[in-house]
Amino acid sequence: MPKLIIDNREIEVPEGTKVIKAAEKLGIYIPRFCFHHALGAVGACRVCAVKFQEGPVDGVQMSCMIDAQDGMKVSTADPEAADFRRSVIEWLMLNHPHDCPVCDEGGHCLLQDLTVAGGHGIRRSKGRKRTYTDQYLGPLVYHEMNRCIQCYRCVRFYREYSGYSDLGVTGIAGRVYFGRLREGILESPFAGNLIDICPTGVYTDRPSRYTGRRWDFERTPGVCIHCSLGCRTTVSARYRQVVRVEGRFSQQVNRDFICDRGRYGFYYADRPGRPRNGRINGQTVSAQQAVEEARDRLQRITQEHGPEAVGIIGSARSSLQTLSALVHLCHTTGWQGPVFRNTWIAGAAADAAVRALSPENAFSMREIETADAILAVGADPVNEAPMLALAMRQAQRTGAEIIAIDPRPLDWPFDFAHLACRAEEMEETLASAAERLSASRRPVVICGTEITDDGIVMQAADLVAGLRGSDKRAGLFCTMPQANSFGAALLDESNACAADLADRIETGQIRALAVFESDLWHVFPDRSRLSTALEKLDLLVSVDFLDTPLFENADIGIPSLTVFEAGGIYVNQEGRAQQVRPAHTGGLPIAAAGLGDHPPRSFSPDVPGRDMPAAWAAAFSLSGQAPPETDAQMTAWMRDNFAVLADLAHMEADGVRLFAGRKVSIPDEAQIPEKKPDQFLELLPAPTIFGGEPMSGHSQCLRELAGLPAVWMARADADRLGIADDDRVSLGFENIEVTLNVRISDPMAQGVLVVYRHPDIDWQPAPDGKRIFISEDQIRRIEKA
Amino acid sequence: MIRAVIDIIVSIAAGFYTTGRHLFVRPVTESYPEYKRPLPARSRARIILTRDPEGRERCVACYLCSGVCPVNCISMQAAEDSQGRRYAAWFRINFGRCIYCGLCEQACPTSAIQLTPDFEHIRRDILDMVFEKQDLLVDLCGKDPDYDFYQHAGVVVGLAGKGDHISENPPVNTRTNMP
Ligand code: SF4
Ligand code: SF4
Ligand code: SF4
Ligand code: SF4
Ligand code: FES
Numbered sequence: 024m025p026k027l028i029i030d031n032r033e034i035e036v037p038e039g040t041k042v043i044k045a046a047e048k049l050g051i052y053i054p055r056f057c058f059h060h061a062l063g064a065v066g067a068c069r070v071c072a073v074k075f076q077e078g079p080v081d082g083v084q085m086s087c088m089i090d091a092q093d094g095m096k097v098s099t100a101d102p103e104a105a106d107f108r109r110s111v112i113e114w115l116m117l118n119h120p121h122d123c124p125v126c127d128e129g130g131h132c133l134l135q136d137l138t139v140a141g142g143h144g145i146r147r148s149k150g151r152k153r154t155y156t157d158q159y160l161g162p163l164v165y166h167e168m169n170r171c172i173q174c175y176r177c178v179r180f181y182r183e184y185s186g187y188s189d190l191g192v193t194g195i196a197g198r199v200y201f202g203r204l205r206e207g208i209l210e211s212p213f214a215g216n217l218i219d220i221c222p223t224g225v226y227t228d229r230p231s232r233y234t235g236r237r238w239d240f241e242r243t244p245g246v247c248i249h250c251s252l253g254c255r256t257t258v259s260a261r262y263r264q265v266v267r268v269e270g271r272f273s274q275q276v277n278r279d280f281i282c283d284r285g286r287y288g289f290y291y292a293d294r295p296g297r298p299r300n301g302r303i304n305g306q307t308v309s310a311q312q313a314v315e316e317a318r319d320r321l322q323r324i325t326q327e328h329g330p331e332a333v334g335i336i337g338s339a340r341s342s343l344q345t346l347s348a349l350v351h352l353c354h355t356t357g358w359q360g361p362v363f364r365n366t367w368i369a370g371a372a373a374d375a376a377v378r379a380l381s382p383e384n385a386f387s388m389r390e391i392e393t394a395d396a397i398l399a400v401g402a403d404p405v406n407e408a409p410m411l412a413l414a415m416r417q418a419q420r421t422g423a424e425i426i427a428i429d430p431r432p433l434d435w436p437f438d439f440a441h442l443a444c445r446a447e448e449m450e451e452t453l454a455s456a457a458e459r460l461s462a463s464r465r466p467v468v469i470c471g472t473e474i475t476d477d478g479i480v481m482q483a484a485d486l487v488a489g490l491r492g493s494d495k496r497a498g499l500f501c502t503m504p505q506a507n508s509f510g511a512a513l514l515d516e517s518n519a520c521a522a523d524l525a526d527r528i529e530t531g532q533i534r535a536l537a538v539f540e541s542d543l544w545h546v547f548p549d550r551s552r553l554s555t556a557l558e559k560l561d562l563l564v565s566v567d568f569l570d571t572p573l574f575e576n577a578d579i580g581i582p583s584l585t586v587f588e589a590g591g592i593y594v595n596q597e598g599r600a601q602q603v604r605p606a607h608t609g610g611l612p613i614a615a616a617g618l619g620d621h622p623p624r625s626f627s628p629d630v631p632g633r634d635m636p637a638a639w640a641a642a643f644s645l646s647g648q649a650p651p652e653t654d655a656q657m658t659a660w661m662r663d664n665f666a667v668l669a670d671l672a673h674m675e676a677d678g679v680r681l682f683a684g685r686k687v688s689i690p691d692e693a694q695i696p697e698k699k700p701d702q703f704l705e706l707l708p709a710p711t712i713f714g715g716e717p718m719s720g721h722s723q724c725l726r727e728l729a730g731l732p733a734v735w736m737a738r739a740d741a742d743r744l745g746i747a748d749d750d751r752v753s754l755g756f757e758n759i760e761v762t763l764n765v766r767i768s769d770p771m772a773q774g775v776l777v778v779y780r781h782p783d784i785d786w787q788p789a790p791d792g793k794r795i796f797i798s799e800d801q802i803r804r805i806e807k808a
Numbered sequence: 809m810i811r812a813v814i815d816i817i818v819s820i821a822a823g824f825y826t827t828g829r830h831l832f833v834r835p836v837t838e839s840y841p842e843y844k845r846p847l848p849a850r851s852r853a854r855i856i857l858t859r860d861p862e863g864r865e866r867c868v869a870c871y872l873c874s875g876v877c878p879v880n881c882i883s884m885q886a887a888e889d890s891q892g893r894r895y896a897a898w899f900r901i902n903f904g905r906c907i908y909c910g911l912c913e914q915a916c917p918t919s920a921i922q923l924t925p926d927f928e929h930i931r932r933d934i935l936d937m938v939f940e941k942q943d944l945l946v947d948l949c950g951k952d953p954d955y956d957f958y959q960h961a962g963v964v965v966g967l968a969g970k971g972d973h974i975s976e977n978p979p980v981n982t983r984t985n986m987p
Contacts, residue, residue, distance in 0.1 A: 120962025124870035124917040125894045154962065154971040156979045169962040169970075194982035233886045233894050236871040262885075614885075621898035621940050622883075 027078070027095035042086040042097060043071050053099055054108060054137050056222045057174035058087040061279045062184060068174045070111045070137065074101035083107050112141040118153040120169040127165075128224030130236040134172060155200060161208030162724040163215055163283055165229040173199050176220050185280075186416045186436030187211035201225065208728075211436070212409055212712050215286040219269055219279075230287060230724045231267045243606040244271060246593055247285035248340065248506035248586055249719045250408045252388065253595030253678075254281045258289075258587060258606040262613035262622075263630070265289045265587050265606060275387040275677045276599070282409035283728075284712055288719030292585045293612050296570045299632045302580035310582050310635045314644045317537070317564045317579045321358075321645060324535045324562060330357030332534040334524045337361045338541035339373075339505035340717065341638055342591025343600065346507065346514050347661045347668065348642035348650075349539060356646050359533060363511035364520040365546045368476055369504060370512070375477035376470065376501035376596070377512040377683050379484035384491070385597050385680070386467055386498030392417040394498065396463035398486075400428040400453050401479055402471030405435055406711045406779070408502040408596070411469070412436060418467075426459060428452050430474070430775045431709055432735050432768030443737075443770040445705065446794065447698050449479055457486050460497075466490050467498040472508075473710055503596040504710070510594035513667045513683055521547055528556040535562035537645065539638050540583065542717045544572040550759075550786055566641050569717065582635045584609050589637035590654060592661075592671065594681055600671060601678035605654075609635055703796040704740065705775045706756060715780025732781040734763040737773045741765070744802060751805040754778075756797045759786065762805065776802075846925075849951055852908045853927035855901055857920050857941065858950035860957070865945065866920035868957060869896035873912035873921050881905035882912060884941075891966035893958070896941060903929065904937040919952035 026035045029046050036045045041064055043053050056068035064087035073086045078095035083104050086097070098104065116138060123129045155168035178201060181190045189210045194200040203209065209217075217226040240259035245268070247254040254277035259267040268289050270281040291297070301313025308316075324332050335358050337349045349361035364370025391397070391414040404411035416437045419425055425439035428449060433441055444452045460466040468490075470483040483499060490497035503509060521543055527533040536557070547553045557563055557576070565577035568585045583589075588609035594600045610630035613622045636644065639657065643650035651657040661668050673679050699705050714720050714729030734752065746752060748767045753760055754776070761784060771777065776797070778784070838845055860866045869886035881904075887897035912921050931937050949955075958965050960974050971978040 121957075121960045122962050124868050124872065124957065125961060125963055129870070130875075151975045151977045152962070154976050154979045155982070156970050167963065194980070195985055196987065198980040198982050200980075200982035233869070233888045235886060236875065238875060239871060617898075621900060624935060624938065 025091045025093045025095075027091050027093065027097065029097045030099055036091050038090075040091045042073065042089050042091050042095070045091045046073075046086065046097075046099065051099060053086050054140070055087060056133060056137075056172060057176060059176055059179075059220065062176060062179045062220075064088055065175055065179070068111070068115075068172065070108055070115075072104050072107040072111070074098045074104040076101070109141045109143065112138050113143050113147075115172045116143060116146070117148050117150065118169075119172075120152065120154075122167070122170060122224065125233075126167070126170065126224040127227040127232060128170075128221075130238050132224060133222035134170075153197060158202045158206070159208070160203065160226075161214070161229075162727045163229055163287060164209060164217055165227045165232055166202060167225055167227065168200065168202060170223045171199075171201055171225045172223055173201075174222060175201075176222065177201050177217050177226065180216060180220050181211060181214070183420075184416070185211055185213045185216075185413055187213075190214075190217075212283050212405065213280060213413060215283045216270065216280045228267055230290075230722075234266050235261050240266060241607055243604050245586075245606060246601045246603045247281060247288070248593055248603075249284045249288040249716055251503035251506060251508055251596035252276065252408045252410050253506065253593055253599065253601050254285055254410050255601075256281060256285060260587065260607035263607050263610055264293050264612035264614060273677065275389045276595070276601075277388065277410050278392075280410065280413060282413075282712070284409060284716065284719050284725065287722050287724050288716070289587070290723065291569060291718045291721035292587050293615075294721055295615075297568060298570055298574060298580060298582035299611065299635065300582060302577070304578055313579055313581045314636060314641055317581060318645050318647055320562050320579070321535055321537065321564070322647070325356065325358070328534055331359055331532060333358040334527065334533045334536045335360035335362070336521060336524065336536065336538045336541050336543065337363050337511070338365070338539070339363060339503075339508040339511040341507060341540045342586065342589070342603075343507060343510045343514075343594060343668070344589075344591050344637070344639040344657055344661065345539060345642065346511055347665055348639035350514050350516070351664065352642045352646050355648070359524065359527070360517060360519065361539075362517060362519050362521055362524055363515050364518075365541075365543065366548060367520040367522065369473065370515070370518070370520055371477040372472035372475055372480050373501075373503050373508045374512045374515070374518070375480035375484075376472050376503065377509055377598070379480060380499060380501065380598055381682055382680065384484070384487050384497065384499045385682070386500045387597055387599070388414040388500075390465075390498055391415060391467055391469075391500060393421070394418045394463075394465045394467040395421075395423050396460050396466040397423055397425045397469060398428070398453075398456055398460055398466070399425070399439075399469040400471070400483055401449065401473075401475035402427075402469045402502050403429060403431055403433055403709070404469070404502070405433075406709065406715075407471060407473060407504075409712055411500075411502065415469075424459070424463075426456050428456060429471075430705075430707060430772035431777050432766075432771040441770050443772045445699060445772045445775055446474070446476075448772075449475065450482060453479065453482055453486070457489075460486075460490055464495045465497070466495075467500055469500045469502070471502050473502070473504050474707060501596055506595070507593050509596055509598055509681075510592075510600070513594065513681060514665065522549075525552060525556045528559055531559075534560060535564070536560055537564040537566065538573055538577075539566045539642065540568070541573070542569070542571050545717065545786060564645075566638050568638075569721070571717075581641050583638040583641060584635050588635075589639075591637075592658070595678075598680045598682050599678040600668075600674065600681050602674055609633055697794065699774050699794075700796060703774075703798050704736075704802070706754070706795040706797050707775050707777050708795075709777050709779050711779035711781065714782040720782045726782050729781055731764050732761075732784050733766045733779070735766045735768050735771060735777040735779075737771045737775070738767050738769045739773050740776075741767045744799060744804075746802075746804055753803045753805055754797060755801040755803075756795060847927075849925065851925035851927070852910045852923040854903070854924050854929045855906070855912070855939075855944065856922055856924055856946045856950065857899065857944040858922055858946060858948060861949055861954060862956065863947070864893075865895055866918045866957065867896050867899065868894045868918055868920070869899070870894075870917060872915040872917060876911045876915040878909060878911065879905045879907055892963065893965040899941040899944060900938060901944060902938050904934050918957040919950065919955045922950040924950075 066088040245258040255271035255273040419437040590605040611632035640650040874882035881902040884899040
C-alpha cells in the first residue's frame, strides 16, 4: 500500500488509487470536471493539476491520472499548480456563453463554482465565441451545447456505463460536439442522469425548465416508489410542490444514478385532477367530513350485519405505515382483510420471494455489479426495475455472462443470451440453464414475480441454495411488482386476493368495501365481474391520492397525502426498509392557491387544503381510533405491534434489512402452468418502463415516451398469420376489443402475444393464474386507411 | 490673567458676530415637503424593474437578487414564454422589510432591478407595502440605458439565431474533418 504526503499530511491508500482520490480521503477536494467516481478518469479537463514536489513524478501533473506511489510529496496549493488551474478555467470560459442568469444549472454548476473559486470574474479575451447548434433530445432533457467544456462525462456515462449508443461525440479539434449522432430523441431510459452528471448546463431538466434555483428548493432525501428497487433520490420542492427529483448516492442500492421513471414520475402529486377534497355521494366536502361519514356508515353496517360485512383492500404502493395500520384496523374491528394482492398468483410469487430471501442469499444491487454470472428468469429489468439493468451492465462490463429466460422480447443495454420460452417451458429451461452457472464464483439468479408464479421463484431459490458452496457466494435477487410488495407480503396474513373479496361481495356477505390506494380497476382480471360486484355494495369507500376510476365512482372518497407530503417507510425487493421524509407540507401548492398571476395577498398560518390525512391516519380514524400523533410515534407503534417490523429500530443510512425468517420450502406440488392449446396464442400483459405504472403514468413527459400501444409477436407467428411489422391488428378476448400496432421481434417466445401496459390501454389485467389464450381467428389485421 | 480675560471677550464677540451676521443672510434650510431637492440617480430608495432599450422586460427571473437580499424580501417565479425567453411570471418585493441596501441592484446581471431616489415610500397599511410585478415595472431603461442582456447571451430567444449574438462566431460544422 503506497504511502504519500499530500499538503504535508501523510496518507496510505490501496494500490492503484489515483492521487485525486487519495486527497479526498484526507478531506482535500481537488477541483475536477472530467473525473467522476462512477466513471473514472480520462484526463480531459486539466483542472485537477497539482504539483508533485518529490518522488517518482515531477512537476505539475493531473492528479486524476496518476496513481499514488510511495514517496510522493504533493502540493495542491503550490502557486504553479494553482496558476495552472486558474488558466484552465479561463481557457474554458473563452467560449462559454454569457448564460448564467438564464441557465438552469446556475446555482449548482461545477463550472460556475470553480470559476468563482479561481477568481476569474472579468473576461479579458476580446475574441469571438464558438457556437454550436443544439438538438431536440426529447421531452426530458434540454440541450444547450454552447456551454460544453469537453469533459466527456456524458458520453462515458451514456455509452460505457449505461450501454446505449445513440449519443456520442463527433467533430475534431475546436469543434468537438456532444449530442445524438442522428436527429431524434434519446433512446436510453437513463438519459436523465446526463443532467446530474454534466458539470455544466449543457443538459438540463426539460419539464422543470426555468422553475427555480437549487438554493431556493427544500431538498429532502427521498426514496423512489415507482418500482420495487427503492432507489435513493433527492426531492426538491418549492412552494408546496415537487419541482425536481435527482439521484442520491447509496452504497447498496442505486449508487449514483436513477432511471427516468423515477426522475420524472412525480407529476401525479400535483396534477390538477388530484383529489384534494372529500366526496360524499358526488358532493364535495372537506376531507375530515368524508372521514367521519365513512366511519359512521361503516360502523352502522358493522352493527347491522356484523364485522364480516366490511372488506378492506390495500395495495403495495402504500407505505409500510398504511399497510400496518390496515392490518391493525382489521384486527381491532374484525373487518375482512386487508387484502393486498390484486390476484392470487401475483401475490403468491411475491410471497414466495419474500420467504425465499434470507440474509445468506439475498444480494443487493451493489453485489450484482460484482457478480460473474447472472441468470435472469421471468425478469425484464429495463421494464420492471430499470436500475437493475444498469447494475447488470456493470457486471457484464467486468466479464459476467448473462443468460435470460423469458417469453418477452428483451431489449437490454448489454450482451446476453436469450432463451425465449413460454411459461410452461420455463421450469425446464431454468433447470438446464443452471448448469452454466456451476463454474462461476459469484453467480446470481434474478427472478421476476410479475409474469412468473411461485413455483419458478422457489425453483430459483433452490438453485441458488445448490450453487452456494464453501468457496463461493451465490445470490438471489427478486424483482417485485410495486414499491412495497415486500412489505405487503411481510404483513399479509390473510393471503387472500381481491377475487376472494369479490366472491364474498357476490354472495352478499360483504356489503361495504374500503379501498386504500389501490388501482383495482386497472388490474382486476375480470372487469365486468368487478363492476357488477362493486354495484352490489351498500358502501364503497376509496382513500387515494390518485383520481382512479374507483375513487371517482366511490360513495365516499377520502383524499390522502402523497409520499412527498406524508413520507413513510418502503421495503424494497431485497427486504431493505428505507425511510422517506416528507418533502413539503401538504396542502394546495402556492401556484394553485394564488388567484391570478401571483400568490395570495392575504397571510395566514393555515394552509389551504391542509386537512388531507395520510392514508394510515385515515385507517385509524375509520375505526374511531386516534392515530399516533407524530411520524416517530407511528414508527414506534409499528415496531411494538408487529414482530416482523421490530428491526426498524436499527434503521441506518442504508436502511435496514427485514426478512420474514421463514425457510425456503420446496413447493408442495410443482404446478406446471397449463399448456397453450394449438391454434391459440397466449396474451401476456407485461409491465413497461414508461406509462404502465399507476403513478408515473400520470407524468405527461413520460407518456410522450410511451409510444403507441403495441402488441409484440414472434416472427414465426407473424409469418404464419400473415402479419407484418407495423400492421394494425385488433384483438378480441373476453368481450374486449383492442386495436394495437404490431411489433415483430426475434427472439421471443413463439405462441405469445406480449402487450405492454400503456396509459391508453385502460385495462391491463394482472395475470390471475388463468392465462389468457386467444384463438388465432380472434386476431384480425386491420387494413390501413 | 489679563490675557485670559481678553481671550474670553474676543471669543464671545466672535460668537455674537457670527450670530448677528446670520440675521442678514438667506437661510440654507430647505423646507420639505414644500421644496424637494433633486437627488442623485445613485440614491437608494423605492425599487423598480426596468425595461431594455426595445421596451421588453429586462428581468430574466434569475433569482440572484432574491438570493442576495439580506432580508429575503424579494420573491418571484421564473417562467418561459413562447419565444424561449425566461421571465418572471410574478415578482414581489415586500417593502415593509426592504432595508434599501442596494445589493439586489448590484447582483442583477441584466440591470433590471434598480433603486431610485424616490424615498417617499410610506403606506398606512403594511400590505400596501408589498409590491407586485405590475407595481414595480416601469416603462424606462433607468441607469443602464443601452444594455440588453439577451443580445449578449448564447440562448436563442427570438432576437437572433445561434451564432448571431454579440461576439459570437457562426455555429461550427461538426461533420467535417477539414481543419
Ligand atoms: S453552465 Fe454554469 S457557468 Fe455556464 S451558463 Fe450555466 S450556470 Fe453559468
Ligand atoms: S456536454 Fe457536459 S458532460 Fe458532456 S462533455 Fe460537455 S460539459 Fe462534459
Ligand atoms: S435593497 Fe437590499 S433589502 Fe431591499 S430588496 Fe434589495 S437587496 Fe433586499
Ligand atoms: S437579479 Fe435582475 S434579472 Fe435576476 S431576478 Fe433579480 S431583477 Fe430579475
Ligand atoms: S479531473 Fe483530472 S483532468 Fe479532468
